[in-house]
Amino acid sequence: MPAADPNAVYTVAPGHRLQWEEAQQCWVVLYPEGMVRLNDSAAEILRRCDGATPLSAVIADLEQTFGAPDLADDVLELVTAASAEGWLSRVATAGG
16 A cells, blocks of 8 residues: 555545544544544544645644644555545545
């Protein structure tokens, strides 16, 4: 699986759903084979992968929202792993 591309747009993969699970008191990824509980950081990242926003803008938004510079490596690592697990799909590259 190639590394996440900061110029690409990502979304929750077909057959998967990102939702707040009241019983678990956390965000989860649901799919036919099961469920994955997300920690707060992963949930914040995946919730912003909306199929329209380039990953670079997601990173900038997270850095501004949390006042934490240099989040790019962590975000790219999570998106790469989530894509490898099949939770996220790459939709397009920004600008084309």
